[in-house]
Amino acid sequence: MNFDHNHVVIMGLNQRDSIWKLLNDYNVNSLKRRRQAEIDAFFELFERAQRIRFNNWQNGIELLDGAEWRNGDIVIPGGGGPVISSPLDQFFIDPLFGLDMGNFYLSFTNESLFMAVTVVLVLSLFGVVTKKGGGKSVPNAWQSLVELIYDFVLNLVNEQIGGNVKQKFFPCILVTFTFLLFCNLQGMIPFSFTVTSHFLITLALSFSIFIGITIVGFQRHGLHFFSFLLPAGVPLPLAPFLVLLELISYCFRALSLGIRLFANMMAGHSLVKILSGFAWTMLFLNNIFYFIGDLGPLFIVLALTGLELGVAILQAYVFTILICIYLNDAINLHQNE
Amino acid sequence: MLEGAKLIGAGAATIALAGAAVGIGNVFSSLIHSVARNPSLAKQLFGYAILGFALTEAIALFALMMAFLILFVF
Numbered sequence: 001m002n003f004d005h006n007h008v009v010i011m012g013l014n015q016r017d018s019i020w021k022l023l024n025d026y027n028v029n030s031l032k033r034r035r036q037a038e039i040d041a042f043f044e045l046f047e048r049a050q051r052i053r054f055n056n057w058q059n060g061i062e063l064l065d066g067a068e069w070r071n072g073d074i075v076i077p078g079g080g081g082p083v084i085s086s087p088l089d090q091f092f093i094d095p096l097f098g099l100d101m102g103n104f105y106l107s108f109t110n111e112s113l114f115m116a117v118t119v120v121l122v123l124s125l126f127g128v129v130t131k132k133g134g135g136k137s138v139p140n141a142w143q144s145l146v147e148l149i150y151d152f153v154l155n156l157v158n159e160q161i162g163g164n165v166k167q168k169f170f171p172c173i174l175v176t177f178t179f180l181l182f183c184n185l186q187g188m189i190p191f192s193f194t195v196t197s198h199f200l201i202t203l204a205l206s207f208s209i210f211i212g213i214t215i216v217g218f219q220r221h222g223l224h225f226f227s228f229l230l231p232a233g234v235p236l237p238l239a240p241f242l243v244l245l246e247l248i249s250y251c252f253r254a255l256s257l258g259i260r261l262f263a264n265m266m267a268g269h270s271l272v273k274i275l276s277g278f279a280w281t282m283l284f285l286n287n288i289f290y291f292i293g294d295l296g297p298l299f300i301v302l303a304l305t306g307l308e309l310g311v312a313i314l315q316a317y318v319f320t321i322l323i324c325i326y327l328n329d330a331i332n333l334h335q336n337e
Numbered sequence: 338m339l340e341g342a343k344l345i346g347a348g349a350a351t352i353a354l355a356g357a358a359v360g361i362g363n364v365f366s367s368l369i370h371s372v373a374r375n376p377s378l379a380k381q382l383f384g385y386a387i388l389g390f391a392l393t394e395a396i397a398l399f400a401l402m403m404a405f406l407i408l409f410v411f
Binding site: 256259260263264267314315318321 | 387388395398
């Protein structure tokens with residue numbers, strides 16, 4: 001009887017009894033005695049697979065038989081040092097202080113930690129620059145940076161949002177932009193954690209902003225806001241379909257806003273990890289030609305890191321400008337087109 | 338069997354990249370055309386092009402998301 005790992009894992013617990021019954025049908029004594037060892041071996045393997053599988057569920061990552069985590073690398077017992085781990089390991093959420101309350105998972109994870117770091121960074125940067133009632137007339141480097149961000153978002157809001165309500169929404173948009181910018185840029189620091197590479201975070205952000213935008217729309221226009229769903233001058237028979245389509249596209253905006261940010265961050269970071277894995281492996285092949293040729297992948301990784309820095313800023317910008325466009329749609333309905 | 342089917346599905350999901358490639362190429366070719374016609378608008382147009390690029394690229398990333406869903410969720 002040869003049971004390999006995969007087959008054992010697939011079998012559920014409730015199948016155990018039927019297997020026993022099946023094996024007991026071999027009720028020939030001589031055969032049974034010979035088989036008993038095999039049956040024991042099988043169930044030992046079965047239990048072991050179940051145990052490993054259970055541990056894997058707990059960890060959220062599939063490990064092969066007997067492998068375990070050590071310092072962020074997968075270590076296989078009995079020889080074999082650290083093997084190259086999956087490019088998705090960097091997004092692993094690690095509870096620093098575990099806390100489960102009933103059905104709620106309230107642990108303080110590394111994600112929470114890096115979000116807190118972002119908030120502290122932004123607040124201290126803005127605080128240092130504006131302390132004692134405003135900055136100096138000749139700004140130093142920090143103040144220039146903050147002024148640059150402020151000016152950038154102010155121009156964005158002024159360009160995108162029409163009417164006399166720009167200033168009302170400017171603080172919210174500035175905070176969103178700064179938070180995303182610092183989260184994205186912080187993720188580019190080696191060994192840190194990219195908060196925005198989890199759609200848990202980005203979707204929570206985009207959904208809450210989108211609900212807010214819808215509330216703003218209803219506040220300003222009342223039930224007239226529903227005219228958003230029907231472009232002017234549409235023949236009546238076409239209206240039901242168009243309303244449905246516009247409703248879907250309106251709801252999909254919220255989804256695509258979050259998914260775009262998350263997918264960009266995750267794809268970029270995985271790509272850098274994969275390519276630096278190539279460079280790393282090539283470096284240790286103990287061959288002088290590969291060692292020199294390693295400059296190629298290394299340069300690609302360098303270029304990609306530059307690209308990722310650009311994407312980090314660009315995605316924060318795109319997220320913000322789309323919020324502005326959607327907000328403008330909600331405030332001004334169809335007026336300024 | 339299932340593993341193999343998953344890999345095939347994830348690979349097939351990357352076919353969508355063809356469309357994104359066409360889209361991004363179209364964005365920048367239009368930018369070059371426009372700047373060639375009216376170089377004084379280059380700065381403003383570049384902003385629009387970058388926005389268009391980001392939106393198009395995001396569509397490609399939906400394909401990536403599908404590939405990850407196929408590989409890791411099902």
